[in-house]
Amino acid sequence: MYFSKLFVPTVKEDPSDAELISHKLMVRSGMIKKTAAGIYSWLPLGLKVLKKVEEIVRKNLNNFDAEEILMPMVQPAELWKESGRYGEYGKELLKFDDRSNRGFVLGPTHEEIICEIFRSHPKSYKDLPVNLYQIQTKFRDEIRPRFGVMRSREFLMKDAYSFDIDEKGLVKSYGKMKDAYISIFDEIGLDYRIVKADSGNIGGDISEEFHILADSGEDLIAVSDSSDYAANVEVLSYDKDPSELEGKKSPDGKGKLKIKRGIEVGHIFQLGQKYSQAMNVGVKDMDGNSIHPFMGCYGIGVSRIVAAAIEQNHDDRGIQWPDKITPFGVNIICLDPESDEIMKVCSEIYSILQKSGFDPLLDDRDIRAGIKFKEHELLGIPYSIIIGPNNFKNTKLEFGIRAQNEKIDIKLDDIKKYLGEKYD
RNA sequence: CGGGGCAUAGCGCAGUCUGGUAGCGCACCUGGUUUGGGACCAGGUGGUCGCAGGUUCAAAUCCUGCUGCCCCGACCA
Numbered sequence: 001m002y003f004s005k006l007f008v009p010t011v012k013e014d015p016s017d018a019e020l021i022s023h024k025l026m027v028r029s030g031m032i033k034k035t036a037a038g039i040y041s042w043l044p045l046g047l048k049v050l051k052k053v054e055e056i057v058r059k060n061l062n063n064f065d066a067e068e069i070l071m072p073m074v075q076p077a078e079l080w081k082e083s084g085r086y087g088e089y090g091k092e093l094l095k096f097d098d099r100s101n102r103g104f105v106l107g108p109t110h111e112e113i114i115c116e117i118f119r120s121h122p123k124s125y126k127d128l129p130v131n132l133y134q135i136q137t138k139f140r141d142e143i144r145p146r147f148g149v150m151r152s153r154e155f156l157m158k159d160a161y162s163f164d165i166d167e168k169g170l171v172k173s174y175g176k177m178k179d180a181y182i183s184i185f186d187e188i189g190l191d192y193r194i195v196k197a198d199s200g201n202i203g204g205d206i207s208e209e210f211h212i213l214a215d216s217g218e219d220l221i222a223v224s225d226s227s228d229y230a231a232n233v234e235v236l237s238y239d240k241d242p243s244e245l246e247g248k249k250s251p252d253g254k255g256k257l258k259i260k261r262g263i264e265v266g267h268i269f270q271l272g273q274k275y276s277q278a279m280n281v282g283v284k285d286m287d288g289n290s291i292h293p294f295m296g297c298y299g300i301g302v303s304r305i306v307a308a309a310i311e312q313n314h315d316d317r318g319i320q321w322p323d324k325i326t327p328f329g330v331n332i333i334c335l336d337p338e339s340d341e342i343m344k345v346c347s348e349i350y351s352i353l354q355k356s357g358f359d360p361l362l363d364d365r366d367i368r369a370g371i372k373f374k375e376h377e378l379l380g381i382p383y384s385i386i387i388g389p390n391n392f393k394n395t396k397l398e399f400g401i402r403a404q405n406e407k408i409d410i411k412l413d414d415i416k417k418y419l420g421e422k423y424d
Numbered sequence: 425c426g427g428g429g430c431a432u433a434g435c436g437c438a439g440u441c442u443g444g445u446a447g448c449g450c451a452c453c454u455g456g457u458u459u460g461g462g463a464c465c466a467g468g469u470g471g472u473c474g475c476a477g478g479u480u481c482a483a484a485u486c487c488u489g490c491u492g493c494c495c496c497g498a499c500c501a
Contacts, residue, residue, distance in 0.1 A: 372460095374462045
């Protein structure tokens with residue numbers, strides 16, 4: 001993409017209504033625009049990142065045998081009354097009537113719908129396990145939305161639901177999803193922990209959360225300093241002061257606990273039969289008896305991951321995107337777009353990189369060099385190739401690495417090789 | 425929902441206490457000089473001062489009500 005054709009409304013000053021660094025940077029880099037409290041529009045740059053995260057999630061789930069579907073955001077109140085959550089879920093559930101006064105809700109989660117879909121097609125144990133997921137906009141009327149897309153009312157979520165004939169199958173499906181999550185978060189490239197969690201209002205027995213570590217995280221998690229043990233302090237401290245946990249022996253017997261802050265970006269649950277019972281979902285077992293299948297549900301906050309990635313990867317100049325979710329792979333900064341010969345080299349490099357799949361951006365705008373450098377740092381594209389009159393004469397270029405704020409001279413012919421190494 | 429704060433040009437703000445014809449910076453447009461780190465000079469565009477009522481000769485400013493937004497708390501996949 002040529003920068004001159006992009007709609008990226010950058011802003012020099014921090015927005016007055018943002019507190020968190022990721023929120024400030026997302027607004028300043030023109031990724032998002034607030035439409036109402038906790039409700040955001042995604043602009044081209046932000047949407048590109050969101051789509052990349054979404055695609056990593058989709059690809060890995062497909063690899064682990066989950067099937068994608070798309071359920072409605074508007075759901076009949078009837079189904080929520082049937083599960084008992086219509087009254088129970090609380091004010092987060094946005095309720096409204098259609099023109100004929102039929103009650104509806106805006107879906108904050110989809111257990112009711114998935115059960116309704118599943119039960120309307122008679123199944124036997126032979127058809128299980130089934131694992132269905134969707135990536136969809138959710139709405140939760142949060143008491144207090146805050147921090148930009150980190151805790152918004154409308155947000156993009158991946159939610160998956162598994163059905164098994166028995167507990168043993170559920171444990172297996174759950175384990176498989178956990179493995180899928182591990183490959184997702186490994187691929188995205190953020191520092192995260194899997195923590196034991198309180199299953200909260202969704203219900204069920206066993207649940208684990210995936211947390212991206214960041215000082216601004218809203219959750220406190222206790223991690224062992226010498227094993228991979230980690231737990232949300234909610235499940236450890238009861239009424240005690242979380243700081244008392246610091247330095248205590250880890251419950252798994254290995255090492256001592258340290259308190260860290262995390263951003264919850266994934267949550268996996270073994271629901272058991274809670275919803276299949278409430279929603280009267282039946283499956284025939286080997287003896288021909290109808291039983292309620294064992295369900296699991298698995299969420300990932302796709303839009304929240306974008307904000308969390310910035311919380312974990314920024315400096316005082318702007319964002320530093322991880323390679324896998326950057327809006328552009330490399331920024332070719334042309335310092336003299338008026339010069340035909342310099343632009344020619346730039347566009348040649350551009351098309352080579354594009355063909356090689358590096359998703360290049362070419363800053364061809366006729367503006368001062370300083371602005372291009374500042375905006376490049378703000379936008380956080382991991383690599384830059386700087387081509388201007390000075391280095392052009394020597395048939396040399398500068399290669400910039402955003403994470404290190406460092407530039408090195410390289411030969412034109414070596415660019416592809418250098419980027420190739422970086423990407424592999 | 426309790427406590428606190430804010431609302432004036434696209435963005436960030438001053439002006440409000442003490443009422444008197446709305447201002448600054450950035451951005452944007454013109455021209456010129458510049459041109460490897462958010463340039464400079466000159467000129468210019470842009471506002472029913474959140475909304476509705478009230479007080480007054482006169483309201484951004486005082487009074488009443490409402491709405492929106494932010495922060496702290498409770499709550500939360």
